[in-house]
Structure formats: structure tokens, C-alpha cells
Amino acid sequence: QSVLTQPPSVSGAPGQRVTISCTGSNSNIGAGYNVHWYQQVPGIAPKLLISANNNRPSGVPDRFSGSKSGTSASLAITGLQAEDEADYYCQSYDSSLSGNWVFGGGTKLTVL
Amino acid sequence: QVHLQQSGPGLVTPSQTLSLTCVISGDSVSSNSAKWHWIRQSPSRGLEWLGRTYYRSKWYNDYAISVKSRITINPDASKNQFSLQLNSVTPEDTAVYYCAREDSTSGFDIWGQGTMVTVSS
Numbered sequence: 001q002s003v004l005t006q007p008p009s010v011s012g013a014p015g016q017r018v019t020i021s022c023t024g025s026n027s028n029i030g031a032g033y034n035v036h037w038y039q040q041v042p043g044i045a046p047k048l049l050i051s052a053n054n055n056r057p058s059g060v061p062d063r064f065s066g067s068k069s070g071t072s073a074s075l076a077i078t079g080l081q082a083e084d085e086a087d088y089y090c091q092s093y094d095s096s097l098s099g100n101w102v103f104g105g106g107t108k109l110t111v112l
Numbered sequence: 113q114v115h116l117q118q119s120g121p122g123l124v125t126p127s128q129t130l131s132l133t134c135v136i137s138g139d140s141v142s143s144n145s146a147k148w149h150w151i152r153q154s155p156s157r158g159l160e161w162l163g164r165t166y167y168r169s170k171w172y173n174d175y176a177i178s179v180k181s182r183i184t185i186n187p188d189a190s191k192n193q194f195s196l197q198l199n200s201v202t203p204e205d206t207a208v209y210y211c212a213r214e215d216s217t218s219g220f221d222i223w224g225q226g227t228m229v230t231v232s233s
Binding site for chain 2: 002033034036038044045046047048051052055057089091093100101102103104105106
């Protein structure tokens, strides 16, 4: 069971907007640590999609955005495209003894 | 442009040692700003952080509690690389192993290509 909780799957039609939630606790997201989002296509390493809650690395389309509030964070994708179909993971830092860098279990995005 | 190139065996015998290397290009393992990590991914455990090494006037290491008794991460400044050793492996250690760079915001901005390691006799 992952320290950060994500829905197993989300779906949307091309052009639509989808959001993926990431729920943590007071020892990670709620403690003020940054949340990062990664996109992973099967067989390829994860790619940093959103850095430090709401920053897009160079080359990431502005259709992707991140937000954070309390013990949760969200990734929003607008104008959904077929190429967005992938697995998405959130990641943060945890100050408890269970491990320092923690990930969500991942969300499979299906573009209908 | 920073690139991480992983190498190492894809099959390890139970109770033996898993050894992987990550060669860095475009940055330095001795950088005073970057930190270098090992992460693994399996269907049963998802993405799991294993440990890191970094240099701030001296070398530091941090390890996940789940593997702390079995893991060693060693930097090699002469070859600009860092390595992972995981001792006494079991089939539960079967996973894709990644090396990655931690940026200034504590995210992982650069990843190696991944190495599928199977623990089996």
C-alpha cells in the first residue's frame, strides 16, 4: 500500500479535462513538502511532468497543471489528447520513519 | 544535457548480491547541488525509493528503512558514476531498477533507462 493515495484509473474523451488526485498525510504533503508528478509510458522510465507542486519543466505543454492544498494535491490535464494515455504518479518527501521519498500507487489514464 | 546510463546483470541468484552502475554524463557525481538516487518499480510494490548519495564537502548516504541492512550506494568520482549493491536478494527484489537525479526541489528530473532485474535460480 502506497503512502500517497491515487485513484487506480481515470478516463476522458479527447478534448476533455481530467484530474488526478493524490492524498497524503501530515508527515508528507501536509507538512509542506513539494509534490511532483510523473508521466510513464509502459516500458519507459518516468518523466517529470510537474515539479514542486505547480511548475512545468521545459517542454511540458501548458495543458498540464498541478495544485496542492492541505494534505492533497491534484494534476489537471485539459484538452485531452490520445498521446496523454499513460500512467501518472505523484511523489513527495515524508518525514516519518517509513521512508523518505514516497510515491503514489499510480493512475492509469485512458483516452476514450 | 544530462544523461544517466545504467548497466548490470538482469538475472541474480537468490541470496546473492545485486549490483548495478549508473554512469553520469553532463553533470558530476561530486556536484554540490545534485543528489543521486536509486529507485525500483515492481507490480507488487510500485515505485519504491531505495537510497541516495551526494557530496557536500564530504560524501553522504541515505537509505530506505526497508532495505537499510542490505544496501550500499557508492559514488566513484574518478568514473563519474555511482553504484547500487543489494545483498541477500530474494524473489521479492525482482523489479525494474532506476537511477535518478534529485533536483533542487526534491523531485527527480533525470532518470536512467531502467534495468529489469530478476531474482531467480
